[in-house]
């Protein structure tokens with residue numbers, strides 16, 4: 001059983017899809033369904049790397065002027081993808097750095113000293129949260145031990161003692177998504193701020209931060225955004241001036257580029273900058289982001305849902321247990337499968353050039369450049385390898 005051969009309305013047409021695929025050389029070498037872990041790198045990156053080398057080879061300090069333009073352009077492109085205004089996003093090396101900077105803005109004084117979070121976080125979130133216990137933060141972890149969010153239980157724990165609600169948009173391990181509109185409404189009702197780790201969704205699932213009214217969103221380039229080595233932080237523009245990170249650096253100051261000690265903060269999300277930035281990773285990551293922006297997040301989501309539906313249908317036909325929610329409303333870009341001896345199965349699939357990941361469950365994450373045929377080929381191989 002393989003299901004329909006064509007994709008639903010709203011997806012790229014065949015010619016546009018073939019042109020998009022041609023931008024990603026990795027796809028010529030394997031069936032690559034590992035995008036929730038690391039997205040494919042577009043061929044345009046080679047040119048950026050060559051230019052970068054030429055820049056270093058003929059170094060002059062005024063190169064920084066162009067690099068700052070590139071850094072700002074990438075941050076503003078992320079903002080556009082999120083439905084946010086220019087200047088509301090800043091980048092740094094990884095999400096952990098930015099999250100710690102966010103948590104360093106608060107005093108954690110009773111009665112409002114709690115961080116409500118879930119048991120489906122990426123490990124960096126509880127680790128950083130625990131580190132802030134020394135400053136008075138109290139972690140309130142809500143979970144079922146299973147693969148889904150218990151939305152009612154999370155919302156029930158958010159009250160006047162809650163300073164921050166820190167949740168993923170989708171779980172890295174199960175692919176389940178959380179209902180952000182409901183959660184933001186509940187948090188704001190009691191005066192709490194919502195911090196969302198959207199690493200597993202941005203680039204695959206639409207997220208309009210302005211419409212949502214969410215306070216803080218973090219994510220990174222190297223998965224669904226087909227970039228490398230950079231992460232981002234969005235802060236609600238009307239909130240940013242009330243936040244002052246203790247973990248900071250000179251680039252967050254209002255006089256950064258004069259090389260004098262700043263006395264105030266830079267405008268917008270730049271107040272969450274650290275030290276000397278990393279231009280190369282933004283320049284590289286711009287290439288994938290531009291390709292995805294050219295497709296549009298609506299078409300990406302339509303394509304993703306069609307391919308993940310095929311994974312679900314094929315899993316059901318093969319008798320493979322599905323861990324992720326099957327309802328499109330509650331699933332992100334990945335389908336997690338409960339495959340006995342899954343790590344070994346993943347390795348055997350990789351030996352057949354069928355690439356996915358394993359984090360307790362087998363994670364199958366097709367992106368907009370994948371095809372239904374690739375999903376079928378992968379699921380054929382999975383059915384064989386999991387019955388060995």
Ligand SMILES: Cc1ncc(COP(=O)(O)O)c(C=O)c1O
Nearest residue numbers: 094095096122172197199200220
């Ligand atoms: C949900 C989520 N958050 C965070 C990270 C990584 O954070 P960092 O950029 O700090 O390595 C990942 C995966 O790499 C992730 O899946």
